[in-house]
Amino acid sequence: MDNIKIPILNMLKNHKENNPFSMHVPGHKSGTIIHPLTPSGLSEAMSWDMTELTGLDDLHCPEEGIKEAEKLLSSFYQTDKSYFLINGSTVGNLAMILGAIHPGDTVLVQRNCHKSVMNGLTLANARPIFIHPELDCDGIEIGLTASVIKEYLHKYPEAKAVILTYPNYYGMGMELDEIIHEAHRLRVPVLVDEAHGAHFAAGAPFPPSALQRGADLVVHSAHKTLPAMTMGSYLHLQGELIAAEQVERYVRMLQSSSPSYPIMLSLDLARAYIEGYCKEDKSYFSEQIQIIKDYLSNHSQLAMYESPNADWCDPLKLMVYHRGGISGHQLQERLEAVGIYPELSTERFVLLVLPLLKADHKFYMKELIERFELMEWKAGEKPVAERGFFSGEKGNVRKHSELALSFEEMEKLRIKRLDLSHSIGEISAEAIIPYPPGIPLIQRGERITDEMVRTCLRLLENGTKVQGGTYLKEGQIQVFA
Template identity: 45%
Template sequence: HILYETAKDAISQYPHANGIVLTYPNYYGHAVDLKPIIEEAHQHDIPVLVDEAHGAHFVLGHPFPQSSLKAGADVVVQSAHKTLPAMTMGSYLHMNSRRINRDRLTYYLSVLQSSSPSYPIMASLDIARAYAEDIMKTNRTADIEKELINMREVFSQMNGAEIVEPADAGIQQDPLKLSVRSAYGHSGFELKSIFEANGIHPELADERQVLLVLPLEGKNKPAPELIRTIGKEIKDTAVQHDHPAGIGIPSEKVTAVPYRKSKLSAFKKESVPFAEAAGRISAEPVIPYPPGIPLIMAGERITKETISLLTRLVDLNVHIQGSNQLKQKQLTVYIEEEKS
């Protein structure tokens, strides 16, 4: 998650930035208070664009985290299909301030988007909007909260696993997202296989846990017998791994890139083994997915810690968005002038 101090540090290093892009919430449903971050950016007249892919339902209010629109974000994109009843690829784009030139935005949308949009997808977006509006008009959020609490309680009865909550008091957990970790040493990938064999399909798995996305109105709770069966399978297949603590990729301090993009483009590139990549400048982004958080950005100097984590992820067969050579433990790096 991005905390206020991290954002403030980034703004102080790049006070003339053209914009700030934030992901809110993260894939695990962790949400922080965006208002101070947005206010800090606005003091420097920097617009804030929020990728609220997993927060289209935040408009419903309590018990869900605050929508980034209410927090004052200038432009917000929501993937309605993730938590609302819209077809895949159905998304909303919200303009929320005059810091963004509407005509310019409209122009670029016309350039980049198809002139033949899918009307079934657009119709499903309107259905999803009407569904959310109906929940608010009929005051069903209190009932939804009760159902989600009940569903979390069902999973908490699983003897072989535990529900993972954010350790940081500054993080609010979206009640639709449920992280479950094995009490018997399974990786998230092994746990996912056990769940799927019993008809429960997690949204994602990582090194430590699986992530479940609960239905918005808490229906179709798994039967207690099924929960007991899964718990017994987890216990009967106990394994031992040396897992790192925490969820996902550890956060690092804001780093300034060594060269401007214009200078980088003049450098030649080469592929090197992971073992030789530490200290070099990456010529490609490396993004484990899910959760889609960049591990290495192009133009960033690679650290030993990053290589260690990347090696572990490749060994676990985690899907990584990047070049095909990553599977052969090779990275594309720039040849700096002083090294050429």
């Protein structure tokens, strides 16, 4: 651990040791010019908030510490090139799509993609063919099968890329190896939004990484599962099917011209953290996970859900539900009452994202269980069956869908408002995105179905936070006239 290099930390330390007097941006002057109510921790963080000074390198043209840090990142993940992203995985998804896809290209896209993937397709003016994921017996959307990808690559031989979301928001995945093999057999590149899998490179007990399986472009939200600051992400590139210079051009174009040094520092530290994740750490982590699993399996009220249909389940993701009565939304309220704040809740589950514990983190699970013990329980109703956005039976009931209009056509049409109940069969002029997880329930340009409307009404009833849907709270949706 001691001999793992952290070049951005060393670069910033060297600068601070010179006792610099700031006559440059940012305006807080290394945390000395601040509002009197600024928390001390924030002012300390500001002392590391620099700009492109002599000796501090430049993210957009790295030649010193940042270049070395990105090389170490690439070496650890075993890629041809890796980049620091200080605008989140959103900018990574935009850059990989714009760098790999041209206007009018047909692209196979996993339907339960993040909104940033859809935004990238919009900017690229692509033609997405949405392939709907397999559902397990509880209606949870897991992922795609190789047979379905093979079918649609044959059906759309002009497809220029396959875009996957792996793992899903709950940490599940399936048939990744076979999908990548099938696409590469036809020399079609595979782009993977692996936002929740930056830690997979550590190996078992975690699922396999898309990079290890040969994906061409992969985006990691380092801040989601590694100890990096929010908006800190990675973009990785490998293989000969992608024009690296095109991807890099968009990375430089889309990222802020004033990159955050604290975020870059946290990305370098996060890489060092996972690089130093040793056998002892993994053993301790597995022990702690087993403790929480045993606790929940013996709990009179709570239980843990594990999909029987997923090939892989990330142990960092814990889906918890009430054995007898209350919904996931109600369970979230009970958890927050004792100070446990979950990632999200659904009609049946809450999702807890556990930390990537090392052997010296001795308190976390003990305190979590102590918080669980503070919860109060009452008699409740029968549990609500979990439903995915397009759920039905187990399997893949609705194999694929397309937008009813091209992105170019959408820009030319007028928009009107309709009551949800009257919108079935119309073409949506806005995206309806429950957040989290940020997966569009309705895509802009998609024809509205009865199932979509019923799900929207459930979201409204449950008070789910929704991005988009300007008039959704009034029971209305914008459609193309």
